[in-house]
Amino acid sequence: MxxxxxxxxxxxxxxxxxxxEDVARICAELGVEWTTADVDSDPEWRAEYGDxxxxxxxxxxxxxxxxxxxxxxxxxxx
Numbered sequence: 001m002x003x004x005x006x007x008x009x010x011x012x013x014x015x016x017x018x019x020x021e022d023v024a025r026i027c028a029e030l031g032v033e034w035t036t037a038d039v040d041s042d043p044e045w046r047a048e049y050g051d052x053x054x055x056x057x058x059x060x061x062x063x064x065x066x067x068x069x070x071x072x073x074x075x076x077x078x
Contacts (some may be wrong), residue, residue, distance in 0.1 A: 003077050005063075008045060008055040015066065019054035022068040030077050033062035 007023050007025055009016030020036055027034040041046045049055040052065040058076055063069075 003032050005032060005073075006057040006060075007034065007036045008039050008049045008053055008057065009036055010038055010040050010050075010053050013053055016054040019056065019068050022028065022064070023071065023073075026068070026070060026073055026077070030074070032077050055067055 005023055005027055007016070007020050009020060012045075015022045023034050026032075037045065037053075049065075055065040056073065058070060058073070059063045063073065063076060
């Protein structure tokens with residue numbers, strides 16, 4: 001099964017940069033595609049995720065927020 005990981009982030013967010021680095025490393029190791037999206041580019045995203053960035057989505061579902069739960073993410077993606 002192929003998964004899609006999205007990091008919901010915003011400019012100027014140091015926690016978002018760290019989450020993107022972690023997700024990039026984990027996804028590269030597991031061969032999973034990932035992307036990032038700016039929560040401030042969409043009013044609905046800002047309302048849903050804006051106070052919890054970074055938010056990690058797996059297949060469109062919220063997986064974690066504020067940081068990457070690496071063991072849990074690895075388990076979900078395997």
